[in-house]
Amino acid sequence: MNGLWNQITLVADWLSSSAQWRGDDGIPNRLAEHLTYSGLSLLFAALIGLALGLLVGHTGRGAFGVASLANLARAIPTFGLVVLIVTLVGIQVTPVVVALVALAVPPILVNTFEGVRGVEADAKDAARGMGMTGWGVLWRVEVPMALPLILLGLRTAAIQVVATATVAAYPGLGGLGRYIVDGLSRNDYEMVIGGSVVVVSLALLVQALFTALRRLIVSPGLLGRAPSS
Template sequence: MNDVLNQVRLVADWLTSPGQWRGDEGIPQRLLEHLTYSGLSLLCAAVIGLALGLLVGHTRRGAFAVASVANLARAVPTFGLVVLVVTLAGLSTAPVLIALTALAVPPVLINTFEGVRGVDPATRDAARGVGMTGWEVLTKVEVPMALPLILLGLRIAAIQVVATATVAAYPGLGGLGRFIVDGLSRNDYELVIGGSAVVVALALVVQILFTALRRLLVSPGLRTPAAKS
């Protein structure tokens, strides 16, 4: 118990130290770098995953291919992919963005596809019966009803990306992972634990933001227990 309290006190001292909040190696700068990698990766993953998920879910074609690609992407180790791309393309932000995007696409793609595919066929037929076009059925019926699962996929992807973006530090780039890598190389466990605490806090903030989005965007009648998992 005393060890835990000592660790908490060390982290609190590290976080409240004025030196940690200024300069190129301070928390604000590292947080900005981390958010940049995470945000760009999540944006790319959202564009790919939402587009493919909506297309396959609406047309009901290519479901096997979608599941196969998503499972393959899940099997790729993020750190190994970063190292491979750095080796082939050189040190830049591209390896990190590619690896994090590959990590984030599967949950977005699968949840979007399953959400749209799971819309009651009778509801689709009724929408077409009143003269809606295929695009109108997708945007006005299927997407709103699939929104709980779509947001769930985006939330899972965002938390995974925020937590895994620490790999950006290994090939010599920045982000919050820099605290962890530098701390391990110096045997400075205060730095390691402090950096990890900031990453965890950021992941919790992401969770809270998506919870708020869900309450704002999803109809109360669609907030089923399954969508909350």
């Protein structure tokens, strides 16, 4: 018990040290790098996943392709993909972003597709009966009703990306993963645990933000029967 308490104290001292909050290796700079990799990856993944999910869910065509693409992307090891692309193109941001996009697309794509496909046929028929075009049905009926599942997919992808963006440190880039990689190489376990605490805290913050967003933009009538996000 004393050993655990000593570890907690050392990590707390590491996190509260002024040296950890300034300079290129300080938490603010590493956090900014981490958010850059994560933000770019999530943006590209959302553009791909939402576009395909909305298209396939609305038209009903290509469902098998969606499932196959999602399963293929899930089967790709993120770290292995980073190493492969670094070997081919050298150390740069591209390998990390490509790997994280491959990780984030499946939950966004599948949840968007399932959310749109699951909208009740009666609601869509009523919208068409009011004279709405297919485009109008998608944006005014299907997307609002599918929003809980869409946000769940985005939240899942965001948390996975934030947690996995630590791989950026392995090919020599920055981000919060530097604390884990450098700490292990130096046998500095306070740095390893401290960096891990920052990553976990960031993931929890992302979850809290999506929970708040869900309450803000999802219709109250859908919240009671929507999956928890």
